[in-house]
Amino acid sequence: xxxxxxxxxxxxxxxxxxxxxxxxxxxxxxxxxxxxxxxxxxxxxxxxxxxxxxxxxxxxxxxxxxxxxxxxxxxxxxxxxxxxxxxxxxxxxxxxxxxxxxxxxxxxxxxxxxxxxxxxxxxxxxxxxxxxxxxxxxxxxxxxxxxxxxxxxxxxxxxxxxxxxxxxxxxxxxxxxxxxxxx
Amino acid sequence: xxxxxxxxxxxxxxxxxxxxxxxxxxxxxxxxxxxxxxxxxxxxxxxxxxxxxxxxxxxxxxxxxxxxxxxxxxxxxxxxxxxxxxxxxxxxxxxxxxxxxxxxxxxxxxxxxxxxxxxxxxxxxxxxxxxxxxxxxxxxxxxxxxxxxxxxxxxxxxxxxxxxxxxxxxxxxxxxxxxxxxx
DNA sequence: GGTTGCTATGCAACTCGTTGCATAGCAGGA
DNA sequence: TCCTGCTATGCAACGAGTTGCATAGCAACC
Numbered sequence: 156x157x158x159x160x161x162x163x164x165x166x167x168x169x170x171x172x173x174x175x176x177x178x179x180x181x182x183x184x185x186x187x188x189x190x191x192x193x194x195x196x197x198x199x200x201x202x203x204x205x206x207x208x209x210x211x212x213x214x215x216x217x218x219x220x221x222x223x224x225x226x227x228x229x230x231x232x233x234x235x236x237x238x239x240x241x242x243x244x245x246x247x248x249x250x251x252x253x254x255x256x257x258x259x260x261x262x263x264x265x266x267x268x269x270x271x272x273x274x275x276x277x278x279x280x281x282x283x284x285x286x287x288x289x290x291x292x293x294x295x296x297x298x299x300x301x302x303x304x305x306x307x308x309x310x311x312x313x314x315x316x317x318x319x320x321x322x323x324x325x326x327x328x329x330x331x332x333x334x335x336x337x338x
Numbered sequence: 339x340x341x342x343x344x345x346x347x348x349x350x351x352x353x354x355x356x357x358x359x360x361x362x363x364x365x366x367x368x369x370x371x372x373x374x375x376x377x378x379x380x381x382x383x384x385x386x387x388x389x390x391x392x393x394x395x396x397x398x399x400x401x402x403x404x405x406x407x408x409x410x411x412x413x414x415x416x417x418x419x420x421x422x423x424x425x426x427x428x429x430x431x432x433x434x435x436x437x438x439x440x441x442x443x444x445x446x447x448x449x450x451x452x453x454x455x456x457x458x459x460x461x462x463x464x465x466x467x468x469x470x471x472x473x474x475x476x477x478x479x480x481x482x483x484x485x486x487x488x489x490x491x492x493x494x495x496x497x498x499x500x501x502x503x504x505x506x507x508x509x510x511x512x513x514x515x516x517x518x519x520x521x
Numbered sequence: 522g523g524t525t526g527c528t529a530t531g532c533a534a535c536t537c538g539t540t541g542c543a544t545a546g547c548a549g550g551a
Numbered sequence: 552t553c554c555t556g557c558t559a560t561g562c563a564a565c566g567a568g569t570t571g572c573a574t575a576g577c578a579a580c581c
Contacts, residue, residue, distance in 0.1 A: 157431075157433055157436060158537085158538095160436055160437075160440065161436045163440070164436055164439050164440045164443070167440075167442075167443050168439070168442075172558095172559075172560090173559080173560070173561095174558065174559050174560075175559095177559095184436075186430065187430050187431075187432035187435040187436070188430075188431060188432065188433075188435070188436055189429055189430070189431070189538095190538085191538075191539065191540090192559090192560085192561095193538080193539075193540085193561085193562095194537080194538060194539085196559095196560065196561065197538095197561090198537095200561095221558090221559070221560095222559090222560085231443060234440055234443060234444075235443070235444050235448060237437075237440075238437055238440050238441065238444050238448055238451075238452065239448060239451045239452075241455060241458075242433055242434050242437060242455045242456070242458070242459050243433050244459075244462065245430065245431060245432045245433065245434065246372055246429075246430075246431040247369065247370050247371075247372070247428065247429075247430060247431075248340075248370075248371060248372075248428060248429040248430075249370035249371065249428045250340050250371075250425060250426050250428065251425050251428065252370040252371070252494050252497060253340060253343055253344045253347055253370070253371055254343075254420075254421055254425060255490050255493065255494055256347050256351070256487075256490050256491055256494055257343065257346070257347045257350075257417055257420075257421050258421065258486075258490055259350075259351075259486050259487035259490050259491075260347070260350050260414060260417060260418070261417075261418050261421050265418060265421055265422060268421075268422045269421065269422075272424060272425045273425070275424075275425070276425050276427075279427065303441075303442050303519050304439075304442035304443075306515055306518070306519065307438050307439055307441055307442050307515065307519075308439055308442075309515075310438065310511055310512055310515040311435050311438055311439055313508070313511060314435060314508045314511075314512070317504050317507065317508050318504060318508075320504075321500050321501060321503075321504040324500065325496070325497045325500050325501075328493055328496060328497075329493055329497075332489055332490065332492075332493040335489070336486050336489065336490075341567080341568090355528095355529075355530090356529080356530070356531095357528065357529050357530075358529095360529095372568095373568085374568075374569070374570090375529090375530085375531095376531085376532095376568080376569075376570085377567080377568060377569085379529095379530065379531065380531090380568095381567095383531095404528090404529070404530095405529090405530085
């Protein structure tokens with residue numbers, strides 16, 4: 156019930172097309188609110204009929220027209236109202252945690268396979284942390300951060316960085332535990 | 339696509355009724371895989387028709403019969419097969435992070451309201467951390483942890499504890515940032 | 522004596538989210 | 552030259568998840 160609001164925030168930070176939004180969701184925003192391009196396109200059209208956003212057709216040669224969306228006053232009011240509603244607890248779907256507990260009901264070969272999976276998973280998180288740190292260096296560390304928007308974006312990014320570091324430490328703990336079971 | 343598997347793991351650890359499962363999902367398992375009782379009941383019935391679990395009717399006086407579910411051999415094989423499939427990246431729906439970035443487009447009164455929300459959110463996470471720590475003392479710290487299942491449950495719990503500690507630190511950072519905007 | 526709350530399950534209707542596929546032209550590499 | 556991949560949007564069908572409501576008896580509280 157909040158993809159709309161995530162889109163509103165993203166469009167306020169920077170107007171863009173559905174495609175561009177989908178790419179942003181893959182990168183920064185998507186780490187705390189995932190969405191596929193299908194969802195984004197569908198929700199954008201609904202938001203347009205509800206008058207929360209307006210689209211401006213941008214003709215391009217050789218490729219389909221782009222629809223650049225911006226937030227309307229009505230959309231901004233909707234966002235403000237939502238901001239003041241109680242915060243819902245975060246929803247986590249952590250498949251790996253289920254698999255780790257499930258590993259108790261598999262044999263040594265299964266656990267060996269899980270270790271390989273965890274190592275791959277860990278490599279993905281190393282890559283994500285690196286991307287975050289690069290983004291932080293690029294966007295925040297050199298500037299004086301005068302802007303409230305920038306400070307808020309930075310504190311959310313710091314949350315992502317802290318999360319990734321925590322996950323990496325935990326995955327080391329997991330790998331030690333899994334490897335320790337066979338001895 | 340993995341609520342089934344979370345239920346299988348939970349039932350292997352301890353057979354139980356839909357209601358009992360729902361309560362477990364509210365507590366321990368639910369922190370990394372949320373599910374309402376509606377979902378659990380529906381999925382349990384499907385799992386029963388698929389032959390992954392069997393139900394044993396337990397008559398009780400004064401209240402509706404209980405259906406105690408256990409995992410069948412076929413269910414266990416399904417779980418093992420799933421355990422060896424690639425791990426999907428975790429899905430996070432972190433509404434608070436969206437609201438923090440959105441706060442850039444609200445006024446001082448809105449940000450003051452958000453600070454109150456963050457404080458409440460923080461109190462919830464303090465309570466969760468306390469519950470985890472109490473559970474750890476109760477189930478893991480005194481025992482020698484001979485059992486592989488216990489060691490795996492413990493490492494997942496340590497992940498939960500690390501997560502909650504990280505969140506609390508980050509929320510302090512968030513509160514400092516939000517309070518610093520008005521100065 | 523009334524209200525609240527717990528155990529225990531379930532239906533119906535709805536919204537959210539995913540998967541597979543389709544179009545379509547251009548750019549770059551083997 | 553063919554194949555892959557990128558920009559850009561969308562339909563259709565399905566599966567996952569939520570919300571509201573209903574039943575029903577017992578226990579505890581005020």
